[in-house]
Amino acid sequence: MNNKVSIKDIARIANVSVATVSNVINQTGRVSASTINKVNKVIQEQQFVLSASARNLKNKNSHLIAVVVPFLEKGILQDNPFYWELVRGVENGARHHEVQVILQGINEDEDFSFVKQRHLDGLIVVGAYGESSAYQKVLEMGVPCVFLDSYLSNPELYQVNLDDEAGGYLGTKHLIGLGHKTIAVLTGRLEEGGVNYYRYQGYLRALQECGTPGDPELVFEEFSSIQGGYQAAQKIGSSKRKISAIFAFSDVSAMGLIRGLYDIGISVPADISVVGFDDIFYTRYMIPSLTTIQQDVLGKAQTAVNMLLDQINGRVSSTRNVTIPVSLTVRQSTIPYSKKV
Amino acid sequence: MNNKVSIKDIARIANVSVATVSNVINQTGRVSASTINKVNKVIQEQQFVLSASARNLKNKNSHLIAVVVPFLEKGILQDNPFYWELVRGVENGARHHEVQVILQGINEDEDFSFVKQRHLDGLIVVGAYGESSAYQKVLEMGVPCVFLDSYLSNPELYQVNLDDEAGGYLGTKHLIGLGHKTIAVLTGRLEEGGVNYYRYQGYLRALQECGTPGDPELVFEEFSSIQGGYQAAQKIGSSKRKISAIFAFSDVSAMGLIRGLYDIGISVPADISVVGFDDIFYTRYMIPSLTTIQQDVLGKAQTAVNMLLDQINGRVSSTRNVTIPVSLTVRQSTIPYSKKV
DNA sequence: CTGAAAGCGCTTACAG
DNA sequence: CTGAAAGCGCTTACAG
Incomplete structure (x- = not known):
């Protein structure tokens, strides 16, 4: 590291004080145009770079x-x-x-x-x-x-x-609009005040609007990951309910879910419809491409x-x-x- | 920010010099056990945290x-x-x-x-x-x-x-072993000395081993992205060659490619086999799951x-x-x- | 084993 | 418009 040139060196070479150099660098104080030019020239020539640690020490910030x-x-x-x-x-x-x-x-x-x-x-x-x-x-x-x-x-x-609640509502509404009656939810940790909680609230609101009560048997809580989605497929496959649609609260879990269903002979969307959440980069290229709640991450x-x-x-x-x-x-x-x- | 307690404060409260505090913190120099304890206790009580900028300024490093x-x-x-x-x-x-x-x-x-x-x-x-x-x-x-x-x-x-060359070789060898004769390559920027270049060399080596010459018409150079792969599908679909397999030099391009082929009525693997490269998180869950070159990123x-x-x-x-x-x-x-x- | 002092490279009132 | 000097919070020879 030849980072040895300091503000002091610049001052010496330019024949000014360090205070002036500092003022030029920070564009503070009153400095004459000619001095500014002179100093900047030396800074260029010496390839001077300000020491962040020295500045931080004084300023108590760090950028x-x-x-x-x-x-x-x-x-x-x-x-x-x-x-x-x-x-x-x-x-x-x-x-x-x-x-x-x-x-x-x-x-x-x-x-x-x-x-x-x-x-x-x-x-x-x-x-x-x-x-x-x-x-x-x-x-x-x-x-x-x-x-x-x-x-x-x-x-x-x-x-x-x-607007997670709205997302939960929109996705559910979409499925209801398509005529689905038994709509399961695949969620990550469903704790109160969390992201998934609000998505779930939106889901419930959509159900309520058409007089359907929430059914705990339709809520599948798994890790919000591909693996989590994959595992959920087993459980959903063996559910007693006649699930015709699943709303996954993340695209990654939807991705795992779809594959998991495929592996037990359930085809998406022919047998079960799936909605995701996030709209990550791959969703539109999946086969089938994924209906999902889009957000601008x-x-x-x-x-x-x-x-x-x-x-x-x-x-x-x-x-x-x-x-x-x-x-x-x-x-x-x-x-x-x-x-x- | 109540980051006002410095090594000096610690020294004062513990009734020692700042040098001693520094020695305790850095476990340098000779300090008696009792002093160490005393100083550490004060550090605890005051919730002292070392200033990185001050230290960096002295040490010329930053961690x-x-x-x-x-x-x-x-x-x-x-x-x-x-x-x-x-x-x-x-x-x-x-x-x-x-x-x-x-x-x-x-x-x-x-x-x-x-x-x-x-x-x-x-x-x-x-x-x-x-x-x-x-x-x-x-x-x-x-x-x-x-x-x-x-x-x-x-x-x-x-x-x-x-070992990109080996990767290129392995993937190609696999396809040759399956009986494929006309194997296309979907690569990102193919400049000499780059990652794709070596993968391509591996591909050529495998072809040479069974006496097949490289064919420029079989090399499709696109951005190494889903979109790039998707676009490549069009070109591959309209190629005069009878391509039965494609080796994509990244999984993301393979993903786009497969979807692109699907959209023009070419099915993977029924019509064309595809090999990817990287083994990113989703490959094993794709439908069909992706044959690929695995690396430990x-x-x-x-x-x-x-x-x-x-x-x-x-x-x-x-x-x-x-x-x-x-x-x-x-x-x-x-x-x-x-x-x- | 412990401390006084210089110095790292800046910024900032304060004089002039 | 410009400069001398103090000080930010550390570390490190150097004495003792």
Whole structure:
């Protein structure tokens, strides 16, 4: 590393003080045009690069934010490609504002000391549902933070959520419209105040509208993963109910589910219709392509970054709670009940 | 942020010097057991957290590495979920050594000044094929670096690559073994010294072994993405050759391809057999499930991190060039030529 | 075993 | 418009 040229060297070579160099770099204070030129020329020639640590030490900030993602199991990040989409969105939004992003996986017992240690400017926390400890600790630190897909009741918090309830409603409504009567749900952890909870509420609302009561026997709770979906197929196959449609609360689980059904001789959509949720990159290319609830993951992430940067820069934003709309995309995995073979 | 307690405060409260506190924290120098206890107690009580910037400023390091990923188009990271796998592996490997990772997307014209600016300890550069400028600049900086999937000719460089040639060979051999004679290739950018180039070499070697010459008409070069694969289907469908099998050099392109073929009435594997490459998470759940070349992406990433950390910590490793083995996983997308309908 | 002091590379009042 | 100097929070020889 030949990073030895410091602001001091620049000052010496340019025949000015370090204060002036600093002022030129930061465009602060009053500096004459000729001095600015002189200094900038030297900076160019010497290939001077500011030391972030020195600056951070003074300024108590870092131009660094972290995307905090929960681990799937201990020690390894979620494999759902959905997270990649999210992280890409954050990286993109951050870059345009000259902040860099640290990728941080956390356990239940993370103490978030890395935030103080690195003087992180802010945090984007993904999926901190309910009264998780993550949420409490972040609050205590008082660091700027935006929660993504988290549904925290505290109105002070900055949150970006999907309109999950509407998504649950739309997908169910679609199936009802196709004439399906016995509609099962394949959900990830169904805890109150979580993403899946709201999707489930939307599902129930749609059922109620046509006078159908919810039936616990139609709710299948599995890991929100391909494997989880695959396993659910067995259980659904051996259900006593006459299930003609399944609403999976994530595309990955729908993908596993469809394959699982296939392996036990149940064909989608001929025998059972399936609706997914997320609209990840592959859904439209599946055979059959997947009817699903579409969301703008990239946009969601970018919205979150912008809210975070506003906070960091002291721009007051009146809205702390943004809800991203969803829509239904109908493809081949759902057909009218009457057309079932 | 109540990050106001510094090493100085600890020193005052514990009635020792800052030098002693520093020694306790770093377990350096000679400190009596009782002092250690005393200091640690105060550190606990005050919830003291070391300032990374102050330490970095002295030590000229940062316990920070960057995963450098090229942009797909300007301004947004590759959407291939494959990268997520890679990044997860890096995060995982890094965390076990108490270094954090910055996610950095780059353009062709990136000047890598962020490396000096943040005093990054090291870099993991993904896909810097050929004599790309990225590679030159990183070399100039002299920062510890490991190149992933990059095939750089300079033997000084640390590289972790897949045995791409073997992969190309294995997949082709498999198809030949099934009796296929006219085997097309669907590849991403096929430039000399790139990943696809070696896969293609493997393909040619397998063909040569059974006396078949390579046929340029059988090489379809498209973006290595679902869309690229989908588009390729049209061209393949209208080829004059009697193609009975296609070897796609990435799973994502195979996925798009299969759907594209389906849409023009060509069924896999009944009409055409398809082999993929990578074995991403979804391949075994596809219908038909995908025969593909398997690689351990997570392991690959972890190997790279370990090599990087060895370099950073001055541990000399004799091997600078690691090749990760591949294997063939046969599934449903390939069938014997004789069983074609 | 312990401490006083210099210094890492910046920024920021404060003088001039 | 420009500069001297203090200080951010650490680490590290060097004395003792």
